[in-house]
Amino acid sequence: MCAISKTGFHSPDHSYLCMMDIQSFHQRAEKNRVSNKKLIAKLKRAKPKDLDEHTHQFHEEAFEHIDCLQCANCCKTTSPIFYQKDIERAAAHMRMKPGDFLQKYLHMDEDGDFVVNHAPCPFLDGENYCTIYDGRPTACREYPHTNRKKVFQVLDITEKNALICPAVLEITEKLKKIYLQP
Numbered sequence: 283m284c285a286i287s288k289t290g291f292h293s294p295d296h297s298y299l300c301m302m303d304i305q306s307f308h309q310r311a312e313k314n315r316v317s318n319k320k321l322i323a324k325l326k327r328a329k330p331k332d333l334d335e336h337t338h339q340f341h342e343e344a345f346e347h348i349d350c351l352q353c354a355n356c357c358k359t360t361s362p363i364f365y366q367k368d369i370e371r372a373a374a375h376m377r378m379k380p381g382d383f384l385q386k387y388l389h390m391d392e393d394g395d396f397v398v399n400h401a402p403c404p405f406l407d408g409e410n411y412c413t414i415y416d417g418r419p420t421a422c423r424e425y426p427h428t429n430r431k432k433v434f435q436v437l438d439i440t441e442k443n444a445l446i447c448p449a450v451l452e453i454t455e456k457l458k459k460i461y462l463q464p
């Protein structure tokens with residue numbers, strides 16, 4: 283659920299993550315790297331039944347005060363995967379032929395997935411809005427995947443996203459209080 287939307291899902295009034303805070307986020311994320319690894323390993327072993335419930339609650343709490351428009355770190359540092367449907371939708375949004383869209387903006391990475399040619403994403407504008415918001419790929423719609431069903435299935439991605447997304451870092455910090463207690 284990347285929220286770089288023109289509809290303003292997250293109100294800037296409640297922003298705490300200003301541009302200058304991204305540096306301190308990175309420091310906090312690095313500091314939490316080892317404990318997050320432990321958390322993910324523990325969750326994989328224990329498979330707690332209430333993992334979705336807690337993660338979804340912490341997701342809601344995080345995005346009550348985190349403003350994606352003040353962050354955009356996902357769009358600035360990573361690329362979504364574009365599947366065929368995503369290419370067709372984004373190309374249609376831009377009134378381009380899918381082949382032309384692919385040739386202009388995408389390349390195949392080492393895993394065989396189509397991704398944008400460079401970061402930041404070429405569709406991110408100077409004010410952190412997604413210029414193809416209605417035609418953005420599914421991966422962007424679902425990012426950072428912490429409000430989906432069966433969070434258990436994306437634990438590895440969640441560990442990686444804690445280094446990219448302040449909301450995911452906050453969620454993992456809260457999950458540790460529940461699942462990493464001695």
Ligand code: SF4
Nearest residue numbers: 350353354355356447
């Ligand atoms: S990294 Fe997380 S908080 Fe930042 S814009 Fe992306 S989804 Fe929002």
Ligand code: SF4
Nearest residue numbers: 357403405406412422
């Ligand atoms: S298409 Fe690019 S700018 Fe738009 S939400 Fe996805 S990563 Fe962000």
